[in-house]
Every structure is written in structure tokens, then in C-alpha cells.
Amino acid sequence: AAKVLSALRHPNIPRILHMGTHDERTFVVTELCPGSPATIFMRPDNYLRPDEVIAIGLQLAGALAAGHAAGVVYRDLHPGNVLIERGDPTRAWIFDFDQAQVSAEFYAALTERWATPPEERTEPKRGKPLQNMDYAAPEVRGGAAFSAASDVYALGLLLYRLVTGRRPILSGGEPRPPRELCPACPPELERMILTMLSASPEDRPTLDVFQAALNEDLEAEAEQPTADRKST
Numbered sequence: 001a002a003k004v005l006s007a008l009r010h011p012n013i014p015r016i017l018h019m020g021t022h023d024e025r026t027f028v029v030t031e032l033c034p035g036s037p038a039t040i041f042m043r044p045d046n047y048l049r050p051d052e053v054i055a056i057g058l059q060l061a062g063a064l065a066a067g068h069a070a071g072v073v074y075r076d077l078h079p080g081n082v083l084i085e086r087g088d089p090t091r092a093w094i095f096d097f098d099q100a101q102v103s104a105e106f107y108a109a110l111t112e113r114w115a116t117p118p119e120e121r122t123e124p125k126r127g128k129p130l131q132n133m134d135y136a137a138p139e140v141r142g143g144a145a146f147s148a149a150s151d152v153y154a155l156g157l158l159l160y161r162l163v164t165g166r167r168p169i170l171s172g173g174e175p176r177p178p179r180e181l182c183p184a185c186p187p188e189l190e191r192m193i194l195t196m197l198s199a200s201p202e203d204r205p206t207l208d209v210f211q212a213a214l215n216e217d218l219e220a221e222a223e224q225p226t227a228d229r230k231s232t
Contacts, residue, residue: 001097002028004072007110012063012093033093035085038162042079047165048086050185054214056084056092057159057189063094064155065207068148071106075099075146076128077154078135079161099130101146134167138199149201152210156196163189168197188217 005016005028014030021027041048048056060082067074076099085091131140137153140146160168160175164182168175175197178185192213198204205213 001100003110004067004097004100004102004106005030007070007106008066008072010063010066012059012091013066014093014095030095033083033085033095035083035091035093038079038082038084038092038158041084042161042165044165047182048084048162050163050182050189052086052090053159053163054186054189054218055090056162057155058211058214059092060094060155060158061207061211064148064151065211067100068151068207070109071103072097073101073146073148074151074154075101075130077151077158078133079158082158099128137201139201147201148207149204152196152204152207153198153201155207155210156193156204159189160193160197163193186217188213 002016002019005014009015014033016028016030018029019026040046060077064074064077074094074097076096077094081094081096083093083095130136130146131143135154135157137146137150140150157168160178163185164178166181170176175194178190178193179187192205192210196204196210
């Protein structure tokens with residue numbers, strides 16, 4: 001986890017400041033990220049506004065994309081691993097990279113003078129059955145490997161719960177549209193969330209497509225006359 005944090009540079013991933021050992025226990029010091037666990041914003045009586053969810057979605061997508069570009073699949077994206085600070089602006093951070101899977105390309109790109117040799121590279125902790133967690137993508141539950149597409153699925157599930165305050169309710173095998181639970185949810189946000197929750201990884205958008213779609217929707221909203229925006 002410390003090696004991953006030291007290699008990634010993104011405003012929504014905590015910077016690592018120091019790593020050491022005390023009383024034979026290893027510790028890591030990161031920058032302080034204010035906020036509360038995303039879990040408290042996923043209740044029917046306490047969930048986020050759509051504009052906050054869009055901001056959080058764009059930030060987390062950027063953080064995951066930075067990891068993917070560096071050869072890191074996060075694998076463990078769930079509400080307990082996301083901090084949210086409500087305000088102007090709304091901020092979000094991903095932390096806890098203990099379960100991240102890194103590729104050979106990740107090690108090849110490290111700038112340290114003596115990178116960890118292949119025979120000493122450790123795998124993520126195996127005590128946690130990630131494939132059985134409720135945020136695991138369908139293909140992972142079926143035995144396939146975690147991938148960038150499975151991270152997209154987990155992000156879609158997170159955003160669904162943040163904008164509705166509920167877990168997806170299946171109707172005919174498909175998640176119930178978020179706008180039925182949160183009428184204020186913009187159509188494009190709903191469309192992207194439902195596409196991210198597609199059963200097939202090939203049908204899910206890439207993080208770049210997701211970001212482009214929401215940014216375009218934000219631009220269109222900003223150009224809409226004030227009177228029209230109030231009436232929607």
C-alpha cells in the first residue's frame with residue numbers, strides 16, 4: 001500500500017509523507033484528509049444532492065484512472081474506503097490500498113533506484129474474500145479476475161447509493177432507475193450509473209467516457225437559463 005501511494009499523484013488520493021517502524025510494527029503517515037466515511041451518506045434519511053454526487057463521481061473516477069494508468073487495479077472500492085467532505089467544493093478521497101493489485105508495468109515505471117525484485121513482490125492480503133463482497137462485479141463473483149471494468153462497477157454502485165440512499169433494487173434483473181428514488185437525479189447521471197452497473201464488463205463505460213459525459217452534462221446545465229434550471 002505504501003509503495004502504491006508513493007507512486008501515485010492525484011488530488012483525491014492521500015499523499016504519503018513517511019513510512020517507518022516502531023516497536024517492530026510498520027506504520028505509514030499520510031496527509032490529513034478531512035471528511036466522513038461515505039457510509040453515513042447512504043441512508044434513506046441522509047443522502048447527497050445530485051450535484052454533490054457528480055462532483056464526487058468525477059473525483060473518484062480521476063483517482064481510479066490515475067491508478068489504472070499506473071498499472072494498479074483498486075479492487076476494494078466500497079463506502080468504508082471513501083472519505084467525503086461536504087462543502088464548497090465537495091471533496092472525496094480514496095484510501096486504503098492494502099487490497100490493490102499491481103502489474104509488472106507498475107514496478108517497471110517506479111523511479112526508485114532499487115525497485116523490488118520480482119521474487120520479493122508481495123501480493124495483496126488474501127484474508128478478505130473480495131469476490132464475495134456486495135460491491136464485487138458479476139464477472140468477479142463468477143471467478144474472473146478483477147480489472148479496470150470491475151472498479152467501474154464498484155464506482156457505479158457507490159454513486160447509486162449516494163444519490164438514492166439505498167442499495168440498487170432489482171426489477172426484472174436490472175437495477176431500479178435512480179430517478180424513481182431521487183427525481184432530482186439528472187438523466188445523464190442516471191444513464192451513466194446504470195451503464196456502469198451493466199452485468200457484462202464490455203458494456204460498462206471506461207472512466208474517461210464517464211468523466212466526459214458528466215462534464216458535458218455540467219456544461220450544458222451551466223449554459224441553461226436560470227429560470228429553466230429552477231424549474232427542472
